[in-house]
Amino acid sequence: MSEYPMEFNIIVETARLNEIEMDLAAGAYMLLTDAVADVNLNNVPGLIAEIGVRLGFGIFSMMCAGGPTRYYIGIDPYGNILYHDCNGRVARHDYTNSMRNRFLKNIYGWTETTGIQFSLFNMEDTEFFTRFDDGILHYSNEKILETQYAVVHIDGPHELESVNLTTNWFIPRVPVGGYLVYDNVNHYNHSIIDGLLIECGFEQVKEISFKRSYIRRSLHVS
Numbered sequence: 001m002s003e004y005p006m007e008f009n010i011i012v013e014t015a016r017l018n019e020i021e022m023d024l025a026a027g028a029y030m031l032l033t034d035a036v037a038d039v040n041l042n043n044v045p046g047l048i049a050e051i052g053v054r055l056g057f058g059i060f061s062m063m064c065a066g067g068p069t070r071y072y073i074g075i076d077p078y079g080n081i082l083y084h085d086c087n088g089r090v091a092r093h094d095y096t097n098s099m100r101n102r103f104l105k106n107i108y109g110w111t112e113t114t115g116i117q118f119s120l121f122n123m124e125d126t127e128f129f130t131r132f133d134d135g136i137l138h139y140s141n142e143k144i145l146e147t148q149y150a151v152v153h154i155d156g157p158h159e160l161e162s163v164n165l166t167t168n169w170f171i172p173r174v175p176v177g178g179y180l181v182y183d184n185v186n187h188y189n190h191s192i193i194d195g196l197l198i199e200c201g202f203e204q205v206k207e208i209s210f211k212r213s214y215i216r217r218s219l220h221v222s
């Protein structure tokens with residue numbers, strides 16, 4: 001891990017201590033931590049979200065970078081349903097309810113000590129889009145309605161139709177300075193998504209291990 005910056009090594013070590021599973025491409029998660037650090041630095045409003053949570057290293061990395069002033073959400077059905085994976089296969093993986101329980105136990109053990117606020121929306125992204133079209137509520141002394149997304153990690157189903165739908169749903173909800181981050185961009189025709197994002201005022205920031213991040217520079221649609 002020595003090739004990563006010190007802050008990231010600490011994230012990886014903390015994840016290990018809390019049994020939050022990371023994968024071998026941990027370096028690619030720096031796209032996420034950089035994006036979250038940037039929106040905090042620039043006071044970009046909105047939620048930090050992840051579609052496709054698994055054992056939580058993506059959302060955990062973002063929590064470490066963003067700290068307790070943000071609200072974090074994860075969207076994942078688990079339940080061992082059929083999954084369109086990054087190899088183009090539709091199959092059942094190990095994304096079970098037992099995995100969800102393990103993730104929640106680990107992450108809430110950690111958030112209890114750090115004051116980080118997190119909610120899991122235990123459903124498919126498509127269900128979330130229909131049911132939470134007008135935002136999500138959370139409570140911290142006040143009732144807070146969140147309708148914007150500062151950073152979204154898109155790591156659920158890896159096929160074009162789904163990624164396209166997701167991108168179109170988030171575009172009107174990402175303010176200037178916000179980020180959309182994609183995983184496995186090599187496993188579908190990402191050039192279509194790339195074109196859509198550029199048209200809508202986004203600019204590519206980085207690509208590491210087939211994760212790619214985009215920042216919104218303007219709300220103008222060309």
Ligand SMILES: C[S@@+](CC[C@H](N)C(=O)[O-])C[C@H]1O[C@@H](n2cnc3c(N)ncnc32)[C@H](O)[C@@H]1O
Pocket residue numbers: 050051052053054055056057058059075076077078083095123124125126155156157
């Ligand atoms: C590749 S894993 C995510 C890895 C995770 N982002 C990380 O950084 O460790 C894919 C996840 O997508 C979830 N998933 C499957 N179908 C989904 C859907 N329609 N919407 C949201 N998540 C979905 C699976 O349950 C699984 O947990």
